[in-house]
Amino acid sequence: MCFRLLLVLFLYSNIVRAQTAEAGFIKDLMESLAENLPEDYDLFELEDRLIYFSKHPINLNQTRAEELKSLVFLSPLQISNFFAYLKANGPFIDVLELQSIPNFDAETVERLLPFVAIESNSLTRKPTLKNLRTFGENDLFIRTGRALEIPMGFSKLSGSKYLGTPERLLLRYKYNFAQRIDAGLIAEKDAGEKWGADFKSAHLAIFNTWRVSKIVLGDYSLQFGQGLTLWSGFAFGKAPDVTSVAKKDLGLRPYNSTNEYAFLRGLATTVTLTKHLDFTGFVSYRKLDASLSLNSKGEEVLTTINETGYHRTATEIKNRNSLTQLFFGGALQYRRNNLDIGLIAHRTNYNHAFTTETAPYRYYDFSGKALTNLGLHYTYTYRNLYLFGEIAKSLNSGLAYVNGALISVSAKASAVVFYRNYASNYHNFFNQATAEATRAANERGLYVGLNLYPAKSWAIAVYADYFKFPWLKFRIDAPSDGYEVLGQLSYMPSKTFKVQLRYKSELKQQNTDLAVPINYLDDVKKESYRADVNWELNKSISFQNRLEVSQYHKGTSRAEFGYLVYQDVSYKSIRAKLSGNIRVAYFDIPSFNSRIYAYEDDVLYSFSFGMYNGKGLRNYLNLKYKFLKRLDIWGRYAISFYPKASTVGSGLDEIEGNKKSDVKLQLRYQF
Template identity: 50%
Template sequence: MMSYSLFFYLLLLLSYPWLPVQAQEEEQVMELRENLAENGKEEEDLSAFQEQLDFFRKHPIDLNHTNAEELKKLFWLSPLQVSNFFEHLLLNGKLLDLLELQAITGFDLITIEKMLPFVTLIPVNRFASLKFKDLYQQAEQQLLFRYGRTLERQKGFRDLPGSRYLGSADKLLLSYKYQYPKIGAFSLLMKKDAGETIGTKPVPIDFVSGNFALFNYRSIEKLVIGDYTLQFGQGLTLWSGFSLGKGPDVTSLASKDLGLKPYTSSNESTFFRGIASTFRLPKHLYFSPFYSFRKRDASLKTDQDGQYTLSSISESGLHRNTAEIRNRKRLAQEVYGATLQYLSNFLNIGISANHTRFDQTFSRDSSSYQKYGFEGRKLGNFGLHYNVAFQNIYFYGELAKSFPGGWAVLQGAMTNLSRSISMVLLYRKYDKDYVNFFSQAIGENTTSSNEKGLYLGINYQPHPHWKFALYLDYFKFPEKKYRVDTASGGYETLAQLVYSPIKQFKLTARFKTERKQQNPAAGHTVRSLENLLNTSFRLDCNWKFHKKFSTAQRIELIQYQKGKLLKEFGYLIYQDIYYTPMHSKISGNIRLAYFNTTSYQSRIYAYEADVLYGSGSGGYYGQGIRTFLNLRYRLWRKLDLWSRYDLYYYPHQAFIGSGLDEINGNMKSAVKLLIRHQF
């Protein structure tokens, strides 16, 4: 298998002698994906963000006839920038030229350059002469098929006694999307993960998702039947999907709630299933009721009375072996509720309430860190959220209560101290017994509970060529948590400096350190908590030296330390080459990386270009070489083909992975193929 992998890679290289390469995603999505990976969310599906940018590239936002909700979809814009934009329109009237964006406080050249492909000043009325035939002729449709496979045979696919994967190693995804801008949409997605079966009873297709959406019909702002997401406030009361979290742009810390959206992702856990709508009421009021019923994966246990109980919901979406299939859809979850909001371009005030009911009973271990977790079958959640712009200060916050359970509060403010300095301050306090299955607020824990924190961030741009960002987040955990048997605390700080003398060149230096506490290793006589210190330094260089070619280089160093004795060091070096001709049918990219880290604890994450809508971040740990090649070929005007080959080589290992994913040998390689037809 080793020689086969090398042969396959060389064949791809020889087939494309110019090493054609293209960034498969927008730069904004690349930055977002890497930030999510660093926050432990490397598996998040960001296809919806890429699709949104693809849509705005074809149908730019008319800046003179837009609203705050639409501008929030340009996710790199901060709420403060959005507020400043509408204040500028209010004081100066409509924009006459896109160059006027430079006059708006907080809009630097980098922000404006990111916006330009997706905005316009030309008014478009798509409904002036809408006819029934237009629903087909003027609509946008897309059919997409993706295939992937690890080339080496993993342990779970061998004919061994005991637990093994029942399906093939193929990863399959098929999706169809129909959209008529601002009128309606329909989507259908089917997916099979590696190891899952297909075409067999009782589960012929492991995951199927779809929806029908209607927009702007009389008093109906939005109507979705099928799978959907809800995002309101700052993520304390009602937020499905993921939130962006902390990053080098400190003004993006405030969550940008988009309300009701059709769900088009391949993630198998972060959505509602049923019906939801948003109604326009008089005087800027919007009412959003919803109902959802889903079967969730869960491992059920029998208590002393012979009744089924559980402690958590499985969200992996994997059903490969007998145990995973047995736990598939064993828990019924019913959720219903509503949100009432007052919405304008400068003020948002809302009330959310929802009720969750299960058909099985949750139990908790009162002696463990789960002693304040959810118990029972019913849970209620209520919250108040707001954001308002007042004299160059953007205030935002949310107050939430769970029934049963405690309170959670988040309060933040951001402002432009001058044209070159912006600042963010945020305080959060989540009670130990606050419980919510649909919460994604800013924080260090996986749930919005048992945490207090204070965040301070500053962006400083002293010169158009220089940009500096700094944040400090100090947090405490009043009660025990996973692998921490008493109260603990810590901090996280990041400093980043960007130098970009010309549009084609950018140099970035970043320093980040995080300190937390954890139980000592087993066998230690002293049982007090030990400090965990994770420190990294990164140097990036991106250079477009030719109209067809660009490069990206990175050096990253990391140190992981637990207590006074255990220290781990690691580093990553990589070189990317991009080939992006304007009118060629072929484009793509290639990477060569060398990494050396002591263990998984000192791992390093880095963005990886992938096929369209593919997962794009890699975790580097151990000692080895990483390389991949992405190619895109435009077969016809509306038919595109993407392919990818990637390889890990560990020269000093006899096997890779563990459990059923273990591979005999020191190489792991995979291929992907994606075909998209737009019509």
Template identity: 40%
Template sequence: MRFDRYVISIIGLLLACDLYGQSETDLLVERLMEFVAEEQTEGFDFSELAERLEYYARHPIDLNRTDGSELQELQFIPQLFIDNLLDHRNRSGRFVSRYELQVIEGVDTELLRLIVPYVTVNAPNSLSGIRAHQLVNEGTHDLMVRYGRTLQRRRGYTITDTSRSRYLGTPDQLFVRYRYHFGRDLQVAFNMKKDAGEALFGEAQRGGFDFYSGSVYVRNQGMLKGLVVGDYALQFGQGLAMWNGLGFGKSSMVQGMARQSTGLRPYTSSNEVPFLRGAAATIAGGPFSVTPFVSKRRLDGSVSYTDGRLSIGSIGQTGLHRTPNEIANRGAVAQWVYGTNAQYEYRRFRIGATAYHTHFGAAIQPQDLLRNQYAFRGASLWNTSLYYNYSWQGIYLYGEAAHSIGSGFAFTNGMIASLHSHLSVALHYRNYQRDYHSFFNQGIAEGSVASNERGLYSGLVYHPSRAVEWVLYGDFFRFPWLRYRVDAPSQGVDLLTQFTYTWYKKADVSIRYRYRQREENASMELPHNRVVEVLRQQLRISGQYKISDAWRMRNRVELTHYRKEGDATEIGWMVYQDIIFKPMAGKLSGNARIALFGTPGYNSRIYAFENNVLYAYSFPLYHNDGIRTYLNLRYRFGRRMDVWLRFATFVYRGAEEVGSGLDTIEGNQRSDVRVQLRWQF
């Protein structure tokens, strides 16, 4: 048996150059960004995922030591395959090579190609027997400084009347990021950030940067599985009760319907909102683990006095502090969170429970509107949840039940099954009651939060060969109560089909069609609001072609159709061409795009992923008529220093101004520049 495994490893090693001739990290990040960004907002920060993938590319996961949690952090590995991997190790003994993965049930060439750069065997325990001077002399440091600016002047910087809303800072954007790693088990992270319009060492920001974030993370030290002091994120179950940071949802990656919870992680993103600040630890003994946590933060929010008592009208979600009003709301809301999670794991079965308490310095009092009848009111909330997952003979079952004490419940259950070596299906049911509340809720939903929604999702993936993949899903949902701009119970459907053909190592092409139907208030002036159907359709044809080891081409054509009773029908289009230059060896690399687009209005807008400087992936919207182009360049100064340069511009045809409100720019062009320096030592 051992001899056979060595033979398999040798064959895998011989195939390595063929399968992994160039780094797949950048390509994988681009692909995952496309999946995630389909359901995220334009300004969503993807740096957390990109940084995590690069970290594991530099510090591969030890297949002989992992309990599967690190593999979950990669996001693209199905839980069913992780369970099969652990079973294989239990039956056959330690891995002798990472290429032994090819004999595990559930792997295909594509998944193997993605996994191999992030795993290894027999990595040393980085903190065993380590002394203080070794931490200083042998650790790795990573310092990155990014500067950006919009070249045209926005209206908010031109206003001098102190009685009007205006930007108090400069249009410069500045981000400083520091990381220290000692092997795989010790990390120190620190971020400093200033957004455009915010002050720096002046005005309301006399302390320097507008946003500071930091953490110390230690893991895999005996029973101490993980410890974070500072800013951290928690991900448990399917995200109904407690989930911070990034999570997949509905997309052409059907397996993303089953959330891959990572438990406790340090928070390293530049996003200023969805995290906890304090301390948390995961302690494991045998099949049991427990994660106590405590957090205290000051959040942005609008506060006022009602009947002589302080109340909170809303909690800010942008993290921006540019205008007098935004600065007045900064840190106005005190938030305390404490609780614990407990989990039991036995082979392929996991069950866990979470309970935590959220308390604010004042009571939340939303506007007195009919749609807010079931909204949360008060200063404190207890949340509990119970979740599970289990895999058996090609079937993965998962679910979670959550309760906000004193109000409603939320439930979800799902299944991903491999019916055949070429066919997989996914089912997902959700029922979120209208009075269910959680301030850390990221369950899969059609709405913005997992509340006031019922839905049934069914997906299918068929790949008759390595070259062909067909994905199809349908999601049918209903909102039992009123929502923003929907003054009645409503319903809808989301359908997607995508066909992909891949010429091995050379090119791929995909055709996607998406149909979305929802209900909203009619736009027409009526004595009372009437709910009408809103229809959006998208057709996308995209592909990429590898010209050589250094050059790739990528292109896309996309059409959108929007229709709503009382509004003009909109048909939009966009076409782009990318050129990507990344030699195997060499100091200079880069990529460029030119895009043409035409959309009658915002409702027919189109989103498209863009390459950017490291950890700054973007997903801007294309609307109106115009041209979009950008150029990214990276130059490596030896092995320790890199510099990135970016220029990007929108030119709109026939426009007299760009943007709205304080962001308005006179003229028809908006151009942005970025410079980024990274030093590793």
């Protein structure tokens, strides 16, 4: 004990305790983790989780693996090492003791500090009516927004057009009681949809009641293993944090996102059978949007499933709820010491059949009305080695598997190796395993990554991924292969100054653009170079500067280059009620092929991944005003200006003129 007290005193001289989770910190973390997500991905669940733990820190001496997995910046090996340390040394006497855990570098500890605490006596309140009313936390959001210019889809008099209004509306309510009871309601209307709540979502979740550790009625998500057999909702793939390829499953969770496709609806529960054995059972019944057509027998068959959730035009409204999906199954989870093994079985039934397309690259696509999937996943930790993997089978079709290892080479180096093999005829409607393609099928790959910390202020991340596609793909009329490499150097001599340099290169193959009798494959290479500088002038004002250059080169054609440069300025004062940030960006990007994506600040729980293409300016202003103790107001104005353009956008979203602007207003009331 004396030694550990001395250790804590020593650590105080090396690292300073962060008192609160600053919004800027969460923003930086979100941006670094969300690099490879689709531009319309709703990150509400992730940010909500981080903000919750900033207000209700995790008790390090009473936490569970699932709780630490929610902190997405912790690797599975770090989580395993945490519990091994706790078991060997007993309760923590101070949070700074985290730095003495193997593989917990200074950056990891800095990230953890806003979300953890030491509490000797944890008060557990009973869910009585009085306690539910007195200690329950209510969170209400109301958001509205619209583009100021009128797209062609609203002004057309005939043909395909938007039948609703240009306003976007969102109402989100959430209730939480001591992490025992969780309830939520979402109502949303997209631009172009008719007035009213076009999308509605609700759930009621109860935790840790008798042998039932979780029960969710309404909308929920399921996340098991490495995402190969069963994963819905939020998922990471390849990212600058090289350990992100090893997924951290959270099992059953209530659904809080506005994504209108990636969730289940019905009833699910996790029951503790024995000390080391859990069972999760689930059933879901949903109506999905789909395009239908008639086959040669005059029967309605499924052409495509529409995942956007848009119901703006006559065709989109016609396709709404035209397909029913019944999904049910179970997952058995065994955990003991450093071993975790899981078995999954589920079946999906549709009221219309999938049909095989005539295009050669669609030869292995799923056909029929029903699909059964089975899977086995595992993790095992031995000292500084973490092994993980999963094998999955779709009945009457293909096999898929992944295997990987995380290893802490030393206090200054960790590595990951990840191999995947997904058969061309592997079918699964709930598959979000790490892959180069949009779905884990028709792919083999080997990924190797390395994190290095050569000195206190320096960090290096490197990964290389080689992949092959054994069968054809869209616009790829032969088996193909490629690679992706990334290198990132970070220098942070103090908490107020950080420099980051990144290089990323990706090579794939695609049909030639030349008019030839038989298509052959050209190499398509994309490269990007990024330099970032983040610095604080004082406690209230901070800056971010970025320069990014992109390059696109296909076959023997001439390479094209684009670049983006922007300046961000943020203001936040502890005493002032007003805070905000502004961006001024200039970009010159020849075409969509060399486009650049950049994360944009937005109102709370709203996310923007700006796609920069063409030549022009992109500016925005976000403001937050604390109107009352429990009432916050956000406002946002954003504008894109293209000096030499006569129109902006395409199709029904085309706007006459050379600019496009957007406004948002959001209210949040906590009670």
